[in-house]
Ligand SMILES: Nc1ncnc2c1ncn2[C@@H]1O[C@H](COP(=O)(O)OP(=O)(O)O)[C@@H](O)[C@H]1O
């Protein structure tokens with residue numbers, strides 16, 4: 001008999017009528033002969049309400065007690081669902097994370113799953129019972145050997161469900177929610193959002209980490225790592241929803257279900273080039289004009305970084321294949337001439353290579369970025385540009401340093417040579433275009449200016465933030481040649497969550513004190529709008545189209561950070577929603593296909 005894990009989120013079990021309606025759906029599937037493990041979240045806004053209560057009593061409640069408190073939310077809904085199934089004549093049993101044996105790290109509030117004991121679940125399934133498991137919670141052993149309740153972090157029931165499916169080697173894992181599946185964007189923000197029928201795990205990881213709250217990135221990571229057949233569907237209709245594709249059926253490792261390696265391959269592309277444009281006037285639409293000009297001349301751009309300096313000028317850098325460098329520089333110069341941007345300078349540099357590491361949760365797993373930059377710094381590798389995302393980090397380095405850098409990275413991340421791929425030009429697939437767009441609010445731009453030209457600063461910054469569990473949203477590096485000198489000055493620009501601003505300021509100020517020339521500047525709160533799709537890099541003009549749509553909407557782009565399958569633009573906080581709508585519409589994502 002097929003074994004299916006189904007997860008119902010907080011909105012789907014928001015009141016007794018909904019719980020009963022879900023019980024009826026489950027009863028039908030059980031009678032059809034499926035073995036069912038059901039994971040549920042707490043009813044409606046219960047978790048928020050519980051957190052609120054704790055903070056009314058104490059400004060800094062103990063994390064153990066918060067986990068104890070929050071875990072009660074799911075305990076209510078599992079019991080009610082079991083009662084509803086009993087009423088319908090279906091044998092069911094509810095179980096907490098501790099009763100199942102969902103073993104996690106010994107940390108409260110954000111624990112990762114190490115192992116799921118399947119014996120008890122399997123025993124009840126054999127007895128033809130529906131097994132109902134509390135999502136979002138696990139158990140660990142305290143230092144004195146007693147079991148303690150842990151929670152997995154907000155939105156953690158998706159993670160519970162996919163992890164249980166992986167541990168049971170289930171035939172499918174279905175996430176039921178209040179929308180018909182994964183849509184081209186949040187339908188609460190854009191009414192015309194359309195269903196995406198299939199999406200790759202990598203695309204969904206990017207979307208989820210960029211603000212698409214419909215699926216938790218950790219759940220996607222587990223599905224990708226263990227080849228779980230995952231879909232997202234509506235709790236109220238029978239439509240098939242969205243299927244995720246592109247997972248790998250890896251074996252569970254001994255380190256722990258959620259703890260495996262974050263980096264699974266490295267790749268080097270030689271003969272790349274970088275173009276740097278400095279002192280560009282900060283005029284709405286200027287970036288769009290530049291990239292439209294390049295696209296119409298068939299210049300294929302890879303990575304783009306742009307930052308609005310706080311002095312009214314813009315700095316842009318982009319990478320491309322070496323053989324297109326001269327053409328790109330002359331197009332840029334021509335456009336800048338026609339725009340009468342007299343102060344702007346265009347500098348091209350060839351003979352660089354792009355070294356990338358790929359995996360899952362690269363930016364959300366604290367420490368992976370730091371490890372990469374530490375290794376490169378230790379080997380004295382000079383970084384000319386960087387691009388970060390959830391599934392890939394790329395660094396531009398000089399050709400002559402490329403093989404040394406690659407060797408060091410393979411060694412540091414314990415990758416074998418067969419994971420290395422070399423190519424000399426623009427490569428591979430013709431994927432589809434933009435799959436979806438997402439909006440992430442409450443971000444802040446932190447600029448670290450005038451960084452001396454060595455990678456150790458980058459490594460120090462990333463390690464300091466990782467040790468303080470501060471996630472980095474986007475990160476770019478821009479370089480300028482210092483006037484009348486052959487030396488470069490470097491700026492590193494990060495986006496972080498607004499809530500982490502004060503903590504990050506303290507840490508960065510202290511970390512940067514050995515380099516007295518380095519300046520820290522903070523911008524105002526910004527929103528990040530991102531377009532995601534595997535076809536982005538092979539479709540010239542995608543970025544230009546996005547930049548133009550923002551300029552037509554009168555929205556100034558404050559920062560651009562791209563990776564291979566995503567383009568993110570940071571805009572003023574108040575422009576976020578308009579920016580999302582403009583980008584969604586420019587890629588015609590609201591049209592029924
Ligand atoms: N790309 C997207 N596709 C679908 N829903 C999205 C997307 N981005 C954000 N959402 C939002 O995610 C919500 C579902 O997530 P959530 O509220 O956590 O559900 P649940 O309570 O079922 O866990 C939807 O109601 C929708 O507003």
Ligand SMILES: N[C@@H](CC(=O)OP(=O)(O)O)C(=O)O
Pocket residue numbers: 008009010011041042047048073135136153154155156157158
């Ligand atoms: N109840 C928890 C866990 C969860 O996953 O909820 P939901 O499925 O409603 O996002 C929370 O609110 O964070």
